[in-house]
Amino acid sequence: MSGFGPGSTHWDAGLAVRRDVVGDAHVDRSMAAVSEFSRPVQEFVTGALWGGVWTRDGLDRRTRSLLTIVMLTALGRNHELSVHVRGAVRNGCTQEEIQEALLQTVAYCGAPAALEAFRVAESTLGELSDDDVAAGARAAGARAGEPGATARQDAGGDRGPRDTGGGGGHGGIRGRG
Structure with a gap:
């Protein structure tokens, strides 16, 4: 090693x-x-x-993050799941994309694993720092070709459960100071 x-x-x-x-x-x-x-x-x-x-060219970081979240759900590795939900946001994933990836796990990993993953993800999303959210906005902006913008924002917005329509353009994800 x-x-x-x-x-x-x-x-x-x-x-x-x-x-x-x-x-x-x-x-x-x-x-x-x-x-x-x-x-x-x-x-x-x-x-x-x-x-x-993670440095390979075959998949972008957003896709790697969503795959990792799904695999950690299947394995029931909730500490690492929390770490990688935060990482998914930092890689430009929206709350809606994280939610959809977790919803996919219900059919293939079972309801108990998916329910626990939703609890972990929701808690983690509620604890994001401003740095996490800013990193996600930078990643999404780079993807969309515009610093600070997100692909969802460019496509007409994204209204997740935490988004009250007040802008921010990151799927309703807000950081804590």
Whole structure:
């Protein structure tokens, strides 16, 4: 696993993507909690998964985020689900897209898994920081070719359960200070 650790090409790329997707605060907390025992798995996850998989050209980050949310729902990994719901927002996914991805899990993962995933996602969406929402707006704006705009906003808006029509253009997702 040492080929994926600090100083390797995969590590550097992976750390950058990981910070973009889940945010500096989460990465800093995770890295500060690394013990000598857990260091190899953290290095592998950062280098191989974030640096080797998330950096590939075949899927955009939004799609990778939605797939990850669905897989974590199927596995019942709710802590990681929360992390990746936040990451999906940071990657430009709207609340409606997250909701639709989770709704798809009812048929294929079962109602109990989907119901719990909805609870986790709703809680996480309610706890987003302004930085998370701003990162999502930047990602969506880059996708739409206009800084700060979202594809949903360009297509006539997106009214999710948390959107009161007050603008923001991010599927009703609002951050907390």
